[in-house]
Amino acid sequence: MSGRTISRRTARAQWEVALPGLRASVLPFLASRVIVLVALGAARFSVSHFKLGAVARGPSRSGLLAWDARWYERIAAHGYGGLGNGALRFFPLLPVLARSFRAVPGMTAGLSVIIVANVASLAAFVVLYRLVVFELGDEACARRAVWLLALAPPAFVLVMGYAESLLLLTSLVAFLGLRQRRYDLAICAAFAAGLCRPLGMLLIIPAAIEVSASWRSLPVRERIIGVGVVFAAPAGAAAYLGWTQEVVGSFLLPLREQLSRSRRGTVTDPFVTFARDARDLLHGTHLGTAEHAFWAVLLVLLAAFIIARLPAGYGWYTVAVLAVVLTASNLESLERYGLGCFPFVIAAAMLTKGRKTYRVVIGLSGSLLLAYAMLAFLGKYVP
Numbered sequence: 001m002s003g004r005t006i007s008r009r010t011a012r013a014q015w016e017v018a019l020p021g022l023r024a025s026v027l028p029f030l031a032s033r034v035i036v037l038v039a040l041g042a043a044r045f046s047v048s049h050f051k052l053g054a055v056a057r058g059p060s061r062s063g064l065l066a067w068d069a070r071w072y073e074r075i076a077a078h079g080y081g082g083l084g085n086g087a088l089r090f091f092p093l094l095p096v097l098a099r100s101f102r103a104v105p106g107m108t109a110g111l112s113v114i115i116v117a118n119v120a121s122l123a124a125f126v127v128l129y130r131l132v133v134f135e136l137g138d139e140a141c142a143r144r145a146v147w148l149l150a151l152a153p154p155a156f157v158l159v160m161g162y163a164e165s166l167l168l169l170t171s172l173v174a175f176l177g178l179r180q181r182r183y184d185l186a187i188c189a190a191f192a193a194g195l196c197r198p199l200g201m202l203l204i205i206p207a208a209i210e211v212s213a214s215w216r217s218l219p220v221r222e223r224i225i226g227v228g229v230v231f232a233a234p235a236g237a238a239a240y241l242g243w244t245q246e247v248v249g250s251f252l253l254p255l256r257e258q259l260s261r262s263r264r265g266t267v268t269d270p271f272v273t274f275a276r277d278a279r280d281l282l283h284g285t286h287l288g289t290a291e292h293a294f295w296a297v298l299l300v301l302l303a304a305f306i307i308a309r310l311p312a313g314y315g316w317y318t319v320a321v322l323a324v325v326l327t328a329s330n331l332e333s334l335e336r337y338g339l340g341c342f343p344f345v346i347a348a349a350m351l352t353k354g355r356k357t358y359r360v361v362i363g364l365s366g367s368l369l370l371a372y373a374m375l376a377f378l379g380k381y382v383p
Contacts, residue, residue, distance in 0.1 A: 021129035024143045028150035029122050035151070035366060036159040036373045040064070043377035059379045065110045067376065067383055069161030072098070077109035080247070088248070089257040092240055093170075093196040094163040113161035120165035121158040124342075125150065127172040132346055134179065135310070144358060145349035151366040152345070154335035156373035157383050167197045167340045174203050174233070175342075178210040178313065183225045187232045194236020198258060199340060202320045203233035206313030213312075292331035299338050302347045309350065314343040332382045335372075 043060040059066035065073050071087060075095035080087050094116060101112035125146045132142035149155065149168075157164045170193035177186030190207060193200030211218075211226040218226060245251040303322055307315035321341040325334055338344055352358040375381035 017130070018126055020133075020139070021126035021142075021146075024129050024139075025122060025125035025146050025150075028147045029125055031366075032150040032155055032369065033118075033159050035370050036156045039156065039370050039373035040377050043374050046378065060377045063377070064114050064160045066160065069113065072113050072161050072163065073110040076102075076113050085248070085253060085257055088244055088254040091163070091195055091197055091200075091237070091254070092243075093192060094161075094166055097166075098161075110161065117161050117163070117165045118159065120169045124158075124165060124168040124172055127169065127176060128342060128345070131172055131176050131179070132349065134176065135346075136350075141349050141353070144352055144362075145345050147362055148348050148352070148365065149339075149342070149345045151362060151369050152339055153365060153368035153372045154339045154383065155369055156376060157336055157339070160383075162336075162383075163196055164336060164340050167193060167200060168342055170196055170200065171203060171340075172342055175206065175313070178207060178229065179311070181214065183222065183229045186229045187225070190229065190232035191236040191239075194233040194238070195240055196236075197340070198237065198255065199321060199324065199337070201234050201237045202317060202324070204230060205320050206317045207233070209313045209316060292334045295335050295338065296326060296331065299334075299344060302344050305347045305351065306343045310343060310346065314346070317341070318343045336383050 040060070040063055044063075047060045062070060068090070071083075071090050072094050074083055075087055075090060075092070076098040094113065097116045098109065098112040101107050101115065102109065104112075128149060129142040129146050132145050133139055136142075150158075158168075170189045173189035174186050174193060177183065177189060186207065190200075190203045193203055207230045211230055215223065215226070241251050241254060244253055250256075299322060303315070303318045306318050318341055321337065325331075325337040348361070352361050372381055372383075376383045
């Protein structure tokens with residue numbers, strides 16, 4: 001049998017495996033994009049018919065390239081040079097992939113960033129479906145998970161030129177590779193996650209848990225590969241940080257920029273931050289930031305459920321993400337960071353097994369997606 005015939009059969013088998021997930025993903029993928037585009041249209045209508053000021057005009061005009069997406073567009077178009085140190089906090093995977101599309105006639109940097117983000121989003125839905133079926137053997141739960149991810153209130157960033165789609169895709173593929181002991185797949189995905197976002201480095205935790213659990217049964221060759229799996233995500237981040245060392249003379253500059261006071265802020269006691277936002281929420285002041293207190297409580301409760309019901313790698317990965325997010329001096333991007341931690345969606349799908357409960361949750365979630373997207377396009381909500 002020729003190598004070409006084997007390759008064709010392998011490709012056909014992979015397609016047959018992915019097809020159920022693709023079928024389950026197309027409709028929620030399209031529905032979420034319709035909702036976000038409606039929100040963008042409503043925001044632009046509001047700006048053109050009401051005096052909402054420059055704060056609203058900027059994001060509504062930029063559309064799917066507003067907020068951080070504008071940075072990714074600039075990096076894809078010009079590289080990091082000339083954009084200042086602030087650009088270095090945006091890890092390179094998204095702009096590098098977008099830059100590869102620039103050879104297509106008529107393709108702009110902004111359009112290529114949006115295309116990459118949306119293709120990655122669809123692929124993430126497909127892999128999420130496959131991972132849930134693998135873990136739980138429940139296709140209905142897998143379909144709910146895809147819908148909940150697509151219509152999550154902060155999921156408008158999966159439509160915009162943000163790196164969240166790539167982070168979801170790479171972390172999902174890494175988990176699938178880890179759980180199926182396909183370490184070659186896990187290494188590639190984890191390394192890419194490290195190149196995508198700083199949070200990608202946290203994949204070292206589930207990788208260490210999964211490899212250590214099967215360490216005694218692994219032959220020597222697979223143990224060596226297993227060590228590579230554990231350190232793949234930090235190695236991806238280190239590759240980028242090493243480049244910044246060569247270019248600007250500072251290995252940690254991207255992380256320091258991210259931790260600056262005007263952005264994430266320094267590490268802070270999460271109880272102090274939560275108490276401040278909860279107090280503001282109860283008193284009706286600073287609602288733009290105080291509403292994060294509600295989401296913080298919800299994510300903590302979901303994390304407890306994940307620890308109790310899912311394998312250890314999922315639970316400790318979730319705890320690590322929450323620890324990073326909740327120790328920020330401000331919680332402005334809490335919902336977006338939570339979106340990037342996919343076990344939350346799996347837990348939500350498991351908890352909405354009842355048909356009435358699921359309908360209420362998905363309806364409320366879709367409505368909040370519309371509201372959050374419109375507020376973001378009006379400059380009233382920081383994604």
